[in-house]
Every structure is written in C-alpha cells, then in structure tokens.
Amino acid sequence: MAIYHFKAKMIKRSEGKSIIAAAAYRRADKLFSAREERSYDYSDKPDVIWSELTIPHDSPEWVKAVKEKHELAPTQTISDFWNLVDANEKRKDSQPAREYLFALPIELTQEQN
Template identity: 45%
Template sequence: MAIYHFSAKVISRANGSSAVASAAYRSASELHDERLGRNHDFSNKAGVIHSEVMSPQGAPERLNDRTVLWNEVEAGEKRKDAQLAREVEFSIPREMNEKQGVALARDFVAEQFVKRGMVADLNVHWDKAKDGSPKPHA
C-alpha cells in the first residue's frame, strides 16, 4: 500500500543553512562552498539512486553543474536571513521499482517546476525504512 508524504520548506541562512551544503547532502556528493571556503562531503551517504539538475529551456548551460548552480544562488543573496531555495520532498510508491520511481519523480518535477521556469536539483533516494522495506522519496 502506498504511503503519502509531501512536504515543502525553505532553505534559509536565518536557520544556519547553506544551499551548497544542502545540495551536497541531498545528492550524496562533495561540493565546494565558495562563500564559506570549504567542502561539504556527503559522498559516503547511501541511498541516492538518481541525481540531476533539471533546467528550463533557455537557462544558461552552466547551471546544470550543481556546484556552479548553488554557489551562484549563494553569491546572489547578501542578507544574513536570505531565503536561498525551497525544498520539496515527496514519497514514491513502494510498489514501484527504481526505474519507475525515477521516471515518476522526473515527470513530476518537470511538470510542476521546470515547466514553470524553475531550475530543480532532483535527487531520488531509495532508503530502507526501520522495518527493512523500501522508503523511496525525492
């Protein structure tokens, strides 16, 4: 049986967040944060099966590079309470396999965000719940 989960939150400097660190964690990668002058390395984090930056037609090609994208977001905001990004997390039905789950997430993000002119950093996680069953989400 599918379990529904959908949440949205703001990634904000007022909360002590860094867009670069958040992107590194969600993508299970290592990214260099130019504003803070340090690397955020989450490359040992397990469970991320798909990761891509999705851009609307006409967006600068350089924004498809996650490091460039999030460092430009950080550089464009000067306030200590800047709202840097929105995080939208949603569950993927457990009944789907990984390929179907990635396709569902890509379709949803393309339709709801990219089509509306936003750049999206999509990361599909296929973690295990406490009971050992899959806990897929994006």
C-alpha cells in the same frame, strides 16, 4: 498500501542552513562553498537514485547554458551554480532554495518509481 506524502520547504540562511551543504547532501557529492571557505563531503552517502538540475522552459540563456554544462560536468556545474546563487544572496534571512519531498510507493521497484 501506498501512503501519500508531500512536503515543500525553504533552505534558509537565517536557520544556519547552507545551500552548498544541502546540494552536496542531496546529491551525495563533495561540493566546496566559496562563501564559507569549506567543503561538504557526502560522497559516502548511500541510496541516491536520481539527481537532476531542472530549469523552467522560459529560463534566460545563461541558465540554459548552465543546464547544458551540467550534462557534461555535473559536480563542477552544481558547485559553480550554487556558489553563484549563494554569492548573490546578500541578506542574512535569504531563502536561496526550495526543497520538495514526496513519497514513492514502496510496493514498486526503483525502475517503476
């Protein structure tokens, strides 16, 4: 039986969270944080089925350019993008990213989900 679950939350610097670490973990990737001068390596994390950079249709041209670059060099683009966001967030209580979690029915295969 499928169980519904949805949760939306902020990635908050005031809670000691790093958007670079969050992106690396969710992508199972290795990303470098320029602000913290350290790498986050979650490339050994199993079971990442899908990861995508999604943007609104009415995004500025520079954001659309990032999306196009992402299709050619995903890891470098994600690292550059999140470092740019992190560099522009000056407040210690900034909320530079949001995360949306939802459950998929276990009765369905990965392809069906």
